[in-house]
Amino acid sequence: MSDQMSKDPSGKRIVTRRAFLGAVTALGAAAIAAGCQTPAAAPTTAPKPAATTAPAATQAPKPAATTAPAPSAAAAATQAPTQAGAAKKLAGVSLNGALFQHPYSDQIKALTPEFEALTGAKVNIDVNVFANYNQKMDLELSTKGSAYDFANITFIYTSKWIGAGWFTDLEPYIADPNKTPKEWNADDFAPAAMQALRGKDGHRFAMPHECGGQLMAAARGDLVEKAGLQMPKTFDEMIKVFDAVQDKDGVKAFVEDNLHHWESIGYIQGYGGSILKNPPDNLTPVLDTPEVAQGAGFYANLLKKYCPDGVLSYTDTQAMEAQLQGRANFRTQSLAWLSPIADPAKSKCATTVKYAVFPSGPKGAFPQINSHGAGIPIGSKNKDAAWEWIKWAYSPEMIKRLSIELKYSTICRLSVVNTPEYKKMMTLNGQDVASLYANLLGQKPAYMAYRTVVPFPQIGAAINKAVSAIATGQATPEAAMKTANQEAAADIKKAGFKIDI
C-alpha cells in the first residue's frame, strides 16, 4: 500500500483518498462476510492516516454512517456471498477502465470507491468526451492492447469493435453461476438496448447503461406558452415556434452538440432520405438524393439560425450546459442529456422545462435510437476482475440506486423502469417522461440499421463535415451531400466492402 501514499511537494507524506479507501477495504470485506450491513466508505469522509483509522474502525464499525449516502441494503445483502469471495480474489488487482463522458459515467465513477472498498481492487477510470473517447479507444482496441480492462462500447462502433473481435464474449461469464448469480438477471435489459450490443451469433458483448432515444426538450417552455404556441410536433411547427421564441429573454431557440451525424439523421429520414441503400447487405451510400439534401439543409439551418455562437464546436456537455443555464431553449437529444434540466440542483430551468416526442417530418418521425454499454476489451489481462466491476455497476441494485437516488434516467433494466418509483422520478416538471422513455425502449427500429455497419465512423465523419459546411454557408446542401456521398463511397470501398458505385 505504500505506493498509494503520495508525497506532496514539501516531501511530507499525505494520504490520498484512494489509499484511505484501500485501507478500509479489508475491514469492509470482513464486515460484509460477517453479514452485517457495513456502510460503504463515504467519499465525503476526510482522509485520515490509514494507520490510525483502520484499527479504530475495527472497533467501531460505523465510522462514517452519518455522512455516507445510504447504501442499498439489498445490494449488500445479495452481493455478500460473491463479494466476500471476490474480496480475496481482487485484493491487489488494479483495474483500468475507460468511459465516455456521460451523466452515467460521472456517477458510476464517483461511486467506484465503494467497489474498491468491497473488493480490494484498485480502479482507475479515464473519462473522455464522446468524440475523443471514440478516437482514443478505437486506436487502443485496434492494437488489442491491455491498457483497459473495461470500456464503453459506443453505438457507432458496436459493429466495428464487436465484429473485429476487439471485445470479449460475455456469455461464458453470464452463464457461469459461479461468476454470475441468477438474481443478477442478465435478461432484464431491454431488448431495444441489447440489440446493438450483440455479435452476429447473438452473444452479448456489453451491458447497456443507456438506451438513448431522441426526445425533445424546451428548457424554457414558458416562452413557447407566452407566444401562445404549443410544443412543436412537426418540422414546420418547429420553425414557427423557433421564430417566435428566438432571442426572447436573451435565450436562443435551439442548441445541439457537434455530433451532427447523430443529430441530423432524424431530420434527413423525416424528409424521406436514407444513408445507405440496404444495410447491412448493401452499403452503397445514398446521400446524394434530394431528400437527404432537404433534411440536412433543414437541420443545418437550425444550427445556423437559432443557436448560440460557436455551437458548431459544442460538445455534449457544453450543449447541456447551455440548456441548464437557460442560454438556449430547445434540443432534440437522448433523454440522458435532457432530464437534468428538470433537476433544480443543476438547472436554472427546472420549473420551465417542457418535454415532447421527436417531431415528424413529411415522411414521419424517425427519432434516432441507440444504446451504449460497457464490455471487456479482448486484450485485458484482468477479465474476471473486470467482469466483477461490470456486474457491480450494472447490478439491479446499482441501477435502481443510480436511477432513483441519483436521478439517472436512461436505464435499461426493465425491472427498474417498471417500478412506480421510476415513474415518479421521471415525472419531470409535472410531465410523464417515463412513458415517453418506456415507449422508446420497446422499439427496435429497422431504420437504425445504417448505423451499426463497420465503416459507419467514416460515413459519419463525411456527414459531419457536410452538415457543418452547410451550416457555415460553405456549400449548398446538394453540393455538400454529394461530396459526402463520394467521400463515404471511397471510404467504404477502402474498408474492403463491395458497393454499387
Place this chain on the structure above:
Amino acid sequence: MSSSAVAKQSSKARRRAWTRPLGYAAVILLIIVVMFPFLWLLIMSFKPDELIAAWPPVLFFQPTLEHYAALFGGQYQRSFTNSTIVGVTTTVLSLLFGVPASYTLSRSRIRGQGPIALWILATRMAPPIAFTIPFFLVYQRLDWLDTLHGLVIVYLTFNLSLVIWMMRTFFDSIPRVLEEAALIDGASVWGTFLRVILPLSAPGLAATAIFTFLFSWNDFFYALILTRTKSMTAPVAVVNFMTYEGWEWGNIAAGGTMVMLPVVIFSLLVRNYLVRGLTAGAVKG
C-alpha cells in the same frame, strides 16, 4: 560580435539619438502584445474560478493555489514523473551514442558525409507521423505500446541526429592543435577525446543535453499515439484535462503552466544556442 560591429552600432546610436525613445516605446508596446497570451494563462492559473470569466478583468486578487492542488496526486502527477524519466533517459542515450559519432564526423573526413548529412537533417524534419505509423505497428507486436522504453526509443529518432549535428558544430570550433600533441605521443583517439576535447566542449554538451531533454519533454504527437495510461506524459495528460474535467479552465491553466515552466527556464538558459538547436545544427546562430 566583432569590435567593428560594436563601433558601427555605437556610431549609429549617436546619429539616431532622437529616434531612440520612439523605438523603445514601440518595443515596449510589442513586448506587451507578445507577452500577453502567455501571461494571461499564467495569471489565470492563480485566479479563483469566479474571476476567470470576469470582465473587466480583475487585476488584483487573492491568488489561489487551488488549481495546482487539484493536480497533485493521481495521474497528472505521474505523467510528470513519466516525462522526466523519458526525457532524462533519452538525453543520456542520445549523448552516449551521438557525441562520439559527432566527434568522428568532425575530425575525420568520410566519404558519404553528404548523404548521411541529408539523411540526418531529413529525419529531423520529417513529419512525426512518418515514424509513428511504423513504430505503432511494431510496438503493437512487441507489446511495447504504453511503455516508457518504447517512448525513449522513438525519441531517439530526432534526438540522436540533433546531438550528432549540434555537437559537431561545437567540436569543429575547437582547434585541432590541441589533440595533436597527445596523439603524437601515441595516446588513443578516445582517450584524448575524453581528457582534452570533452572538457572543452562542456558548455556545448550542456546546451545539447538541455535541447534533447526539451524536445522529448515537449513532444505531444508520439506520446498521444504510443501511450495510453501508465506511460502517459505531461503534455498528453494536460490535454486530457481539457476533455474530461468539464472544461475546468483554472485547472487547465495550472496544468499548462506546470508543463511550460521548466521548459521556459531551461530554454532561457540556452537562449544563445536556440537557433542551432532548432535547426539541428544546420544553422549556427
Place this chain on the structure above:
Amino acid sequence: MADRNDTRASTDLQQLVLAPAHGWENQRRREFMYGLWPALIVLVVVTLLPTIYLFVTSLTPLNPTLPGSETDFSDPLQNYVALIQDGRVQESVWIQVQLSFWTVGFQLLAGLAVAVLLNSRSRFLEAVRTMFLIPMVLPPIVVAIIWKVLYTPDISPFHLFLNAIGHPMGAMITSPDYALWSIIIADVWEWFPFTMLMLLAALQMLPEEPLEAALIDGAGAWQKFMYVVLPLLRPAILVAGLFRLIDSMKAFPLIYILTQGGPGSVTNVTNWYSFMQAFNFSYLGFASAITVVMVLATFLLAWLIIRTVGMEVDVE
C-alpha cells in the same frame, strides 16, 4: 557503403602530423570509426528501417479490421491510386499551401521588423530580446492551450472586451472564414521569434562597407534598408523561411486543440488528414501512402536547404 567509408576515410589529423606509419593510420581510422558505428546502427534501426517499413505498408491495404491485410500485396499501388483520386487529399494540400504561405510570410515580416527594431546595442534591448523568445520556447501543446483560451468566447479576454463595448464577435475557430486564420495567428505568434533571432544575428553580421557607401551616397534610411540591407540579408531570410516552411507542415497541436481540422474541412491539412485516416479510421495502409508522399516532400526541401546554403550556415 560502410566498407567504402572505412577504406577511404582519412583524417585531417593525419595530414597535420605528417608521415604517419601505415599501420598507425589504419588503427587511427578504425578507432574513429568505433565512435561512429554505434550511432549509425541506432540511426538505421530507428529511422531507416521504419521508413522502409512505412513504404512497405503503403503498398498494402493494411487495416486492423481486415485480417490478413498486412501482407496483402495483390494490388500494391491501390493506395497511391486512391490518393490521387481522393479530392480530400488535394484539398488538404491546398489548405497546407495557404497555411504555410501566410505563416511563413508573416513570420518573416514580423521577424524582420522586430529584428530591425532590436538591432542596437543596449542593455535594455538585450534583456527585452530574451522576452521575445518566450513564445518559441513554450511547449507547442501549451501554445495551443493558450490560444484555445483566447479563442473561446466564454472566457477569452478579447471576446469579453468586445462584448463589453457592444461589438460581440463570433468564435473564430468555428467560423469557416476565420478558422484557418486563427491557426495562422497562433502559429505566427509562436514562431516569429525564430525568424527574428536568425535575422537579428544576420543583421549584426552585416559588413560595414556597403552601409557606409550608402550613407555617403546620401541614401535615406528606407532606401538604405531596401537596396542595401535587404539584399545582404537574403541568404538568412531564405534559410529561416525554408526551415519555417518545413516546420509549418507539422503544426499538429494547434489543429488538434483548436479546430480538429474543421469546421467542415477548412483546416484539414495533409498532416491532419493522414493522422485521422491512420489512427481514427484504421486506414493505416492508405495513411502510409499519404505519409510517404509527405516524407518525399520534406526530403526535397531538406535537400534544397543543403543545396542553397550548404550544410552549415554561419549567421553569427
